[in-house]
Amino acid sequence: MQDNGLQVAPQKSEAVVLTNKWAYRDPVFTLGGQQISVKPSMRTVSDMAALVLARMPPAHLLADERRRIGERKQEPTTVAVVRRQEREATLREWQVIWDDTEKAAWTRRMIPDIRRWVYQPNQEAITFHMAQALTGHGCFQHYLWKRRRAGDPHCMHCGEPDDTVEHTLFNCPFWAEDRREMEQCIGRPLQPNDVPDIILGPEQELLPDDASRRRRIETMAEGLRLAFDRMVEAILGRKEDAERVRQARLLFVGRRPNT
Numbered sequence: 001m002q003d004n005g006l007q008v009a010p011q012k013s014e015a016v017v018l019t020n021k022w023a024y025r026d027p028v029f030t031l032g033g034q035q036i037s038v039k040p041s042m043r044t045v046s047d048m049a050a051l052v053l054a055r056m057p058p059a060h061l062l063a064d065e066r067r068r069i070g071e072r073k074q075e076p077t078t079v080a081v082v083r084r085q086e087r088e089a090t091l092r093e094w095q096v097i098w099d100d101t102e103k104a105a106w107t108r109r110m111i112p113d114i115r116r117w118v119y120q121p122n123q124e125a126i127t128f129h130m131a132q133a134l135t136g137h138g139c140f141q142h143y144l145w146k147r148r149r150a151g152d153p154h155c156m157h158c159g160e161p162d163d164t165v166e167h168t169l170f171n172c173p174f175w176a177e178d179r180r181e182m183e184q185c186i187g188r189p190l191q192p193n194d195v196p197d198i199i200l201g202p203e204q205e206l207l208p209d210d211a212s213r214r215r216r217i218e219t220m221a222e223g224l225r226l227a228f229d230r231m232v233e234a235i236l237g238r239k240e241d242a243e244r245v246r247q248a249r250l251l252f253v254g255r256r257p258n259t
C-alpha cells in the first residue's frame with residue numbers, strides 16, 4: 001500500500017480508503033492470507049465514461065505517466081516537452097482502453113476520439129442534459145425500466161417499443177419541432193454519427209492556413225455545436241418535465257412506477 005503512496009484510514013477494519021489517487025497503481029490486498037489484486041478491468045465502465053466526460057485520464061495511467069516523467073529527468077530536453085510527450089502517450093493508452101471497452105457503447109459512439117475530445121478548443125462544463133445525451137443515462141424509459149423505475153421501455157410520447165437516448169434525440173416524432181433548427185443547419189435529418197464532429201468541432205490539423213477561411217469554418221462549427229446544445233436542452237428539459245408528471249400521476253393513483 002505504502003509503495004503505491006496509499007494510506008489505510010485509521011480505525012477502519014472493514015473498509016480500505018485509497019487516499020492518493022495520483023499515485024495509484026494496481027495494489028495487492030491480503031485478506032485471510034489470500035492475495036487479491038485489483039486490475040483495471042475491475043474498475044467500473046460507468047467510471048470510464050465519467051472520466052471521459054470529465055476529460056480526466058484514469059488514475060493508473062496518470063501514475064504511469066508521472067513515473068515515466070520522473071525516469072526522464074536526466075534527458076537533455078525541457079520538462080515541458082517531456083510532459084507533453086508523456087501526456088500524448090497517456091492519451092494513446094487511454095484510447096486503446098476506450099476502444100476495447102465492451103460497455104459504455106453509446107458514449108464511445110458519441111466521443112470516439114479521446115485526444116480530440118481532451119484538446120477540444122473552447123471547452124465548457126458539460127450540462128446535466130448534455131451528460132444524459134452523451135451517456136444515455138437519464139429520462140429515457142429504456143434506462144428507467146432497466147432500473148425498475150418504469151413499468152416498460154415504451155416511449156410515452158409515440159409508443160415506440162424502446163425509448164432509448166437514440167430514439168429520443170434522433171427519431172421520436174414528438175420532438176420533430178425541436179430538431180428543426182439543427183436539420184436546417186445541416187440540410188438533412190440529424191443522425192447519431194453526425195454528433196462526434198458536431199461536439200468535437202473541426203480537427204485543428206485539417207483547418208486551412210488561410211486565417212479568414214479558418215475563422216469561417218470555426219464560426220460555422222461553433223454555430224452547429226450551439227444548435228445541438230439548444231436541441232438537447234429543449235428535448236431533454238421537456239422530457240424530464242413529462243417524466244416528473246408521469247411519476248407524480250403514479251404516486252397519485254398509489255402505484256409504484258415498476259408495477
Ligand SMILES: [Zn+2]
Pocket residue numbers: 155156157158159160163167171172173174
Ligand atoms: Zn417516441
